[in-house]
Amino acid sequence: MSDDALARVFKIDDLLPDEARRWQSVARTLARDLLAPTIEDDFEAQRFRAEHIPALGEAGLLGMHLNGYGCAGASATSYGAACLEIEAVDSGWRTFVSVQGSLAMTAIATFGTEQQKQRWLPELAAGRAVGCFALTEPAGGSDPAAMTTVARRDGSDWVIDGRKRWIGLAAVADVAVVWAQTDDGVRGFLVPTDSPGFSAQAIPGKRAMRTSIQCDIELDGVRVPDDARLPDARGLRGPFTCLNEARFGIAWGAMGAARTCLEVAVERARTREVFGAPIGARQLIQSQLADMLLEYEKGALLALHLGRLRDAGALTPAQLSVGKLNNVREAIRIAGAARSILAGDGLTDEFPVMRHMANLEAVRTYEGTDEIHALILGRELTGLDAFG
Structure with a gap:
C-alpha cells in the first residue's frame, strides 16, 4: 500500500536525521520483504517464524541502540524509526525486537559483568541466541515490588523458585533474565533455559499477538552459580x-x-x-x-x-x-x-x-x-x- 497521500501532507521522514532514515529504510525493506508476505497466514495459524531471527540480526536490528559486542550503536531515534517500520507490518515482530534488544540485551549491557556481556551480547545481536525477560507474575503484572519469585543462597549457588506469566519468547529463548526477591531486595539472574527445573509453555488461545510467543514460566528449584547474578542490578x-x-x-x-x-x-x-x-x-x-x-x-x-x-x-x-x-x-x-x-x-x-x-x-x-x-x-x- 502506497503512503504517497500521507507523504504529501505530513513529511515526517524529512524530519529524521540521515542515520535514522538509513535505519528506517533497512527496517522497512526487511519488514516488507521478509515478514509481510506470510503475516496474515502466520496470525491465523498462531505461528512465530523463528527462522526469521538471524535475518534481523544480520540487518543489525537486534539491540541496535547498544554499543559494542556486535551491536550497531545506532541512535535512539534510529531505533525508534526501525520499530515504527516493523510494527507497520505487525506488532508481534516489533515485540520480538523489543524483548530481545530493549529488555534482555539492555539488562545484560547495563547491569552485567564483562564476562556476561562477552558471553551473551554478540550471540543475541546476531540472532544466534534468543533472550527473554522474566518479570511479570500471574498475580502482579503492575506491581513488581510484590513479586513472589524468590532466590535464596545455597552455598556458592542461588536456588530460584517461582512463576512468571506473559513472558515473551520464553519457549524459544536460550537465556532468561529472571527477576527474583532475595534477602538483598530484587535481583536479576541470567538463567539458561535448559537449566533443570526451568520450564516454559506458550499461552494458548490468544486473540492478539498471534505471530509472537508469550509464555508461562515455572522455576522449580532452578540452581545457578553466583556468576549468573547481574551484579549492578539492585532493587526495582x-x-x-x-x-x-x-x-x-x-x-x-x-x-x-x-x-x-x-x-x-x-x-x-x-x-x-x-x-x-x-x-x-x-x-x-x-x-x-x-x-x-x-x-x-x-x-x-x-x-x-x-x-x-x-x-x-x-x-x-x-x-x-x-x-x-x-x-x-x-x-x-x-x-x-x-x-x-x-x-x-x-x-x-x-x-x-x-x-x-x-x-x-x-x-x-x-x-x-x-x-x-x-x-x-x-x-x-x-x-x-x-x-x-
Missing part, C-alpha cells in the same frame, strides 16, 4: 530501566500500526463506490480521515520528540509515559476508525486492520496499562502518589 531500578527502553520503542511502533491502518482507509475511500461515487467524496468520510491523520501526525511528532530527548540524554520516565499512553491509545482509535471506513470488509483478513486492532489491545496492556501511566503522570503533576 534494574527492571524499570529496561522497561523504559521498551516503552520508548512502543511509542514509535504504535504509530507504525496506525500508519498502516490510515493508508488502508485512504485507499479504500478512493476506490470503494457507494451511491455512484467513491466514499472518499463524502464529507463524513473525509472528516474521519482528517481526524485520523491529525492523531497520527501528533503521535509521530511526539515519538520524534522522545527520540531527540533520548539522544540528548534528557528523556524522563514521565515523558515515556506520555508517549506510551498517548500513542497506543490513539493508534487504537485510528485502527477503529479505519475498520469503520472499510465496513464489513474490514472484518476480514483481506485487510490488516482487525489484526492491528487486536495487537494494539495487547500493546496497550504490557509495559504499563493506561491506568498505570495515568497514575505516573498524575504523580508527576501533583507530587502525590495515588498507587495502591
